[in-house]
Amino acid sequence: MTSASSRTILICSGKGGVGKTTLTANLGIALAKQGAKTAVLDADFGLRNLDLLLGLENRIVYTAQEVLAETCRLEQALVKHKQEPNLSLLPAGNPRMLEWLTPDDMKKIVAMLEERFDFVLIDCPAGIEDGFKNAAAASREALIVTTPEVSAVRDADRVIGLLQTREIQPVQLVLNRVRPKMMANQEMLAVDDVTDILALPLVGLVLEDEQVIVSTNRGEPLTLNGSRSPAGQAYMNVARRLRGEDVPLVDPTKKAPGLRAKIGRLMQTKIF
Amino acid sequence: MTLRELIDNLLGRQPASAATAKQRLQLVLAHDRSDLNPELLEQMRREILEVVSRYVEIDLEEGDVSLETEDRVTALVANLPIKRARTTPLPPPSGTAAASA
Numbered sequence: 001m002t003s004a005s006s007r008t009i010l011i012c013s014g015k016g017g018v019g020k021t022t023l024t025a026n027l028g029i030a031l032a033k034q035g036a037k038t039a040v041l042d043a044d045f046g047l048r049n050l051d052l053l054l055g056l057e058n059r060i061v062y063t064a065q066e067v068l069a070e071t072c073r074l075e076q077a078l079v080k081h082k083q084e085p086n087l088s089l090l091p092a093g094n095p096r097m098l099e100w101l102t103p104d105d106m107k108k109i110v111a112m113l114e115e116r117f118d119f120v121l122i123d124c125p126a127g128i129e130d131g132f133k134n135a136a137a138a139s140r141e142a143l144i145v146t147t148p149e150v151s152a153v154r155d156a157d158r159v160i161g162l163l164q165t166r167e168i169q170p171v172q173l174v175l176n177r178v179r180p181k182m183m184a185n186q187e188m189l190a191v192d193d194v195t196d197i198l199a200l201p202l203v204g205l206v207l208e209d210e211q212v213i214v215s216t217n218r219g220e221p222l223t224l225n226g227s228r229s230p231a232g233q234a235y236m237n238v239a240r241r242l243r244g245e246d247v248p249l250v251d252p253t254k255k256a257p258g259l260r261a262k263i264g265r266l267m268q269t270k271i272f
Numbered sequence: 273m274t275l276r277e278l279i280d281n282l283l284g285r286q287p288a289s290a291a292t293a294k295q296r297l298q299l300v301l302a303h304d305r306s307d308l309n310p311e312l313l314e315q316m317r318r319e320i321l322e323v324v325s326r327y328v329e330i331d332l333e334e335g336d337v338s339l340e341t342e343d344r345v346t347a348l349v350a351n352l353p354i355k356r357a358r359t360t361p362l363p364p365p366s367g368t369a370a371a372s373a
Contacts, residue, residue, distance in 0.1 A: 149293075
């Protein structure tokens with residue numbers, strides 16, 4: 001595998017708590033299941049959580065830091081997922097050792113990963129400070145995660161601006177935690193509102209789904225066991241689209257069941 | 273206007289919040305993206321109106337200078353209804369002299 005065929009994708013949002021890590025975990029598993037050798041790199045090492053969502057928290061021995069210090073080999077630091085051996089996790093660092101990582105360190109680590117994997121997903125820390133700059137340093141493309149809320153969209157916009165100045169291309173959007181009923185009642189920003197404002201192509205639409213919480217409790221991402229839950233399906237579809245498959249995106253307000261949703265759609269009719 | 277907005281208007285109800293959210297976002301993003309703070313924008317707006325009103329009489333009540341954003345491009349949009357043209361432009365304000373017509 002040459003680095004030319006490898007894709008390094010930054011997963012970021014600006015705002016915290018919108019679902020970056022959940023997307024990284026589910027997307028990583030989904031890509032691996034679809035046959036792509038995938039590495040997920042937790043760049044948020046101060047508050048790392050990707051290990052927990054993947055159920056790998058007890059298996060971390062080394063981190064990227066030891067690899068760079070040459071006290072261990074990359075293979076030793078990579079934590080291979082037992083059920084899905086196409087997926088490996090590399091923690092960037094140890095929560096006790098803040099502020100060792102520089103953009104150059106990040107580039108070195110990612111270059112090593114690109115030699116071995118088809119996809120390298122970088123779970124970016126929240127914010128737009130050093131953590132973001134490090135994580136973005138080695139990325140070639142990006143996924144922006146946002147929710148249909150004013151604060152999340154505003155922060156996403158800031159991040160998009162920063163990615164543009166870094167010439168990271170393409171930048172695509174995943175709209176997370178969508179509530180179709182609220183959208184149908186026009187009490188939540190519509191899908192088109194968000195894509196218009198941010199002017200990004202949509203690569204994923206994930207409904208609010210209680211199963212996400214259940215899956216994080218267990219440390220088993222929804223995509224791991226082929227969950228039929230709405231969010232699980234949506235994450236699988238993001239992976240397929242990233243790999244170039246044409247999977248149509250359905251506006252959830254146009255298929256939400258129930259009379260209220262129907263009336264909601266009627267209410268959206270433009271009269272003049 | 274959508275059917276929902278019409279009914280809300282007729283009943284004097286608060287409109288659905290999604291439209292408000294979109295409006296507020298567009299405004300705040302126009303400012304975020306241009307790095308212009310509201311004070312500077314207001315100052316620019318006053319000066320633009322001042323200059324334009326030296327040449328034409330404009331309806332200051334209806335006049336509007338604002339930032340608008342589409343496809344991540346921010347534009348300064350001025351909408352200034354003209355009452356009538358002046359035959360000779362007013363002199364530019366000199367020193368501390370006020371320029372209001």
